[in-house]
Amino acid sequence: MTDIATPTNGTGGGNSQTAGNGQAAGNGQAPVADAPLSPENAAIIKLSRKDFVSDQEVRWCPGCGDYSILAQTQKVMPDFGYPRENIVFISGIGCSGRLPYYMNTYGFHTIHGRAPTLATGLKAARPDLMVWVITGDGDALSIGGNHVLHSMRRNVDIRMVMFNNRIYGLTKGQASPTSEIGKKTKSTPAGTIDTPIIPLSIALAAEATFVARSVDTHTDHLQETLERAGRHHGSAFVEVLQNCNIFNDGAFRDFTERDVREDRMLVLRHGEPMIFGKDRDRGIRLNGLHPEVVKLGDGVTEADLLVHDENAEDPFLAYMLSRMTYPDFPVPVGVFRRVERPTHDQLMLAQVDDAITRSGEGDLHKLLHSGETWVAS
Numbered sequence: 001m002t003d004i005a006t007p008t009n010g011t012g013g014g015n016s017q018t019a020g021n022g023q024a025a026g027n028g029q030a031p032v033a034d035a036p037l038s039p040e041n042a043a044i045i046k047l048s049r050k051d052f053v054s055d056q057e058v059r060w061c062p063g064c065g066d067y068s069i070l071a072q073t074q075k076v077m078p079d080f081g082y083p084r085e086n087i088v089f090i091s092g093i094g095c096s097g098r099l100p101y102y103m104n105t106y107g108f109h110t111i112h113g114r115a116p117t118l119a120t121g122l123k124a125a126r127p128d129l130m131v132w133v134i135t136g137d138g139d140a141l142s143i144g145g146n147h148v149l150h151s152m153r154r155n156v157d158i159r160m161v162m163f164n165n166r167i168y169g170l171t172k173g174q175a176s177p178t179s180e181i182g183k184k185t186k187s188t189p190a191g192t193i194d195t196p197i198i199p200l201s202i203a204l205a206a207e208a209t210f211v212a213r214s215v216d217t218h219t220d221h222l223q224e225t226l227e228r229a230g231r232h233h234g235s236a237f238v239e240v241l242q243n244c245n246i247f248n249d250g251a252f253r254d255f256t257e258r259d260v261r262e263d264r265m266l267v268l269r270h271g272e273p274m275i276f277g278k279d280r281d282r283g284i285r286l287n288g289l290h291p292e293v294v295k296l297g298d299g300v301t302e303a304d305l306l307v308h309d310e311n312a313e314d315p316f317l318a319y320m321l322s323r324m325t326y327p328d329f330p331v332p333v334g335v336f337r338r339v340e341r342p343t344h345d346q347l348m349l350a351q352v353d354d355a356i357t358r359s360g361e362g363d364l365h366k367l368l369h370s371g372e373t374w375v376a377s
């Protein structure tokens with residue numbers, strides 16, 4: 001179903017999303033709604049995590065990774081300095097799609113694969129809003145693939161968070177575009193024969209200006225990643241590796257578990273050499289056009305390693321990183337790419353201003369009745 005939240009009371013019935021406690025944003029501190037939207041505004045607004053928790057019962061399976069993503073999202077929201085009524089969470093269909101109900105902000109649970117489309121329209125009409133898109137691997141990359149591509153290439157100023165559990169969770173366990181080859185599911189009883197999509201490679205190819213990955217259980221890292229996505233201006237794409245403990249339990253366990261993750265994951269830090277391992281003794285070196293894992297020592301030094309540059313205009317290295325997977329490589333997390341480009345709403349408004357300067361304010365009625373129009377009788 002589609003539904004628009006109201007931030008004024010918490011009494012909406014049925015499936016309608018409400019914005020919780022009905023308090024005015026800013027805990028009564030005026031003039032919040034008119035305050036400039038900026039991180040500095042956080043000091044005036046003084047919201048806390050709790051202000052972003054709605055009164056809706058959370059209906060994910062116990063143990064689902066979605067809980068952690070929700071919690072980290074609620075934690076970072078006060079830092080942005082936006083009044084709640086200027087924040088909108090738009091989702092498609094899937095378990096992930098329930099997140100807007102649980103945020104005490106505006107929200108819109110839209111139709112399958114179309115959250116980026118709704119977000120594009122909203123951002124065009126209301127550039128002052130902070131718009132988040134919540135989607136799943138099926139929602140974003142099956143039915144919504146086309147819409148994701150175009151929102152990214154247009155650099156629509158939205159933060160898209162894609163919950164990747166490598167399965168269709170809501171519909172009870174069918175293969176998704178990120179399911180691994182050979183995976184047996186209800187829709188692929190003999191194992192899937194389709195090559196999985198690498199979501200970050202797609203985001204990079206579609207020219208997203210902020211591309212990042214994190215993990216549901218790595219809570220500090222996830223918070224930091226969401227925080228950075230929230231501060232970006234332009235199309236941000238964040239893949240969160242999320243455990244669906246009911247239909248695809250342990251999909252990322254081999255490299256995300258606490259006791260192995262330092263050896264099997266690479267935390268990208270801008271300006272730092274790509275080093276990993278419990279003993280910080282391994283790194284990534286470029287061999288021709290290919291990455292390779294090397295052990296430090298025996299003639300290999302930090303100077304031989306790749307240094308992460310998230311601002312590189314050329315996406316080549318970011319693309320290479322997006323394709324590194326366990327067990328051949330440590331799985332990279334962090335910000336792969338962050339570049340600046342004029343946003344869709346900025347460019348569109350500039351065109352509108354330009355047209356008004358040249359031709360004056362428009363008259364819709366006159367326009368509709370000009371040129372080749374006729375009356376059908």
Ligand SMILES: Cc1ncc(C[n+]2csc(CCOP(=O)(O)OP(=O)(O)O)c2C)c(N)n1
Binds near residue numbers: 137167168
């Ligand atoms: C037009 C349309 N087609 C198919 C469906 C059925 N459907 C609902 S959710 C879903 C897939 C969701 O998978 P994903 O995006 O990975 O979300 P998850 O539940 O795993 O979070 C599908 C196919 C639908 N609701 N609407």
Ligand code: SF4
Binds near residue numbers: 060065066169247
């Ligand atoms: S089906 Fe999977 S993704 Fe959906 S709520 Fe349950 S555990 Fe989470």
Ligand SMILES: [Mg+2]
Binds near residue numbers: 094
């Ligand atoms: Mg999924």
